[in-house]
Amino acid sequence: MFRSKALSKLIPLMSGQSNLAYKLIHPVIASHGHLCHRSVIYKQRYRTCPRSAGRRRISAGTKVMAEEELPGVLILDIGGTHGVLEDLAALLKKHFHLITMKEFLGNREEMSKKIQSVFVFECRPTIDRELLESLPNLKVIGNSGVGVDHLDLKMISSFGVKVTNTPHAVADPTADIGMALMLASARRLVEGCQVAVSPDTKYFAVDWLGVEVTRATLGIIGMGSIGYKVAQRARAFNMKILYHNRNRRRKEEEEAVGAHYCAKMEDLLQQSDFVMLVVNLTPETHKLIGKKELRLMKPTATLINISRGAVIDQDALVEALQNKVIRAAALDVTYPEPLPRDHPLLNLNNVIITPHIGTATVQAIRMMAEEAITNILAVLNGQPIPSEVFPK
Numbered sequence: 001m002f003r004s005k006a007l008s009k010l011i012p013l014m015s016g017q018s019n020l021a022y023k024l025i026h027p028v029i030a031s032h033g034h035l036c037h038r039s040v041i042y043k044q045r046y047r048t049c050p051r052s053a054g055r056r057r058i059s060a061g062t063k064v065m066a067e068e069e070l071p072g073v074l075i076l077d078i079g080g081t082h083g084v085l086e087d088l089a090a091l092l093k094k095h096f097h098l099i100t101m102k103e104f105l106g107n108r109e110e111m112s113k114k115i116q117s118v119f120v121f122e123c124r125p126t127i128d129r130e131l132l133e134s135l136p137n138l139k140v141i142g143n144s145g146v147g148v149d150h151l152d153l154k155m156i157s158s159f160g161v162k163v164t165n166t167p168h169a170v171a172d173p174t175a176d177i178g179m180a181l182m183l184a185s186a187r188r189l190v191e192g193c194q195v196a197v198s199p200d201t202k203y204f205a206v207d208w209l210g211v212e213v214t215r216a217t218l219g220i221i222g223m224g225s226i227g228y229k230v231a232q233r234a235r236a237f238n239m240k241i242l243y244h245n246r247n248r249r250r251k252e253e254e255e256a257v258g259a260h261y262c263a264k265m266e267d268l269l270q271q272s273d274f275v276m277l278v279v280n281l282t283p284e285t286h287k288l289i290g291k292k293e294l295r296l297m298k299p300t301a302t303l304i305n306i307s308r309g310a311v312i313d314q315d316a317l318v319e320a321l322q323n324k325v326i327r328a329a330a331l332d333v334t335y336p337e338p339l340p341r342d343h344p345l346l347n348l349n350n351v352i353i354t355p356h357i358g359t360a361t362v363q364a365i366r367m368m369a370e371e372a373i374t375n376i377l378a379v380l381n382g383q384p385i386p387s388e389v390f391p392k
Ligand SMILES: O=C(O)C(=O)CO
Pocket: 123, 144, 145, 146, 147, 148, 170, 174, 356, 357, 358, 359
């Protein structure tokens, strides 16, 4: 484990590194059994520094690298994230020379040579062939977020460029949003808020009542790290947990959350009061839930989607909600995002929609950036990459 003398000397040297970064990097180092990732970050910040040096030697004898000397990172879409921009930029600037798209386009020739990595903020911007062709020194695209369906992995890989993602940072906040949507839909929270601000509305009609999640059956489709975090939370509500996944989880993991495996998704759909979608979007999961699947669900059941909009056949969902084939839907993701103003989903009172906010927390944004930075630096320094995504 991570307990060597050299390491205990290194820890205090991480003076500029936040606790979060430390927590994030620590298990990575532990799992590799050596110091690679911490020293990677460390080296990026200081030109020369023996691994075993103490704090005083470092600050007296070494020089912090000038921004232009650091490896260039092209930032995609960071400007759209009001309020977090400065925080993230400061974090990235510790390790990279930040180049915005505007700077890149304004001085293509000089900038293109400098850029060794691209930092993709969240899942919206995509990277096309033209951009890749104009970046001869690009080695890695660090996606901040877990889903990489917006990136053409095969095409990117054909340029010899690696792609990384941030599965650890997203798991808790995304599971929280799944629970929040389930509870909000079950207890008709959004309608309740509307009633509270217009006190004349009559709302105690029997058909207005919500349903309880406690002791209800939750079917989780996609039991990766986010799905598992959902199960942990649902257990606290005494829910019966079913799950369907490509690979069955280990027995101990199932037992720890009391989850029962359904080899057939159909069985899960038929038995669940709440069905939560937590799969990656791939050709296999595109429109995984369509008319047939919706008809298998109980008329009292609620569908929650925290994966990607295109995992559901949205036309079929509209029809199912209009005809009360299922009770309700709660969606953090749609197709497209945002939905056009006249989309029928926006006019139904048995659906609640949030604007893809699974990781929209102060903590998650920072942790995703830190995880992405660790990945990018690992690639640039030829070290083991904590979270690389491979084309299928
Ligand atoms: O990390 C992602 O890809 C997400 O969409 C989180 O909501």
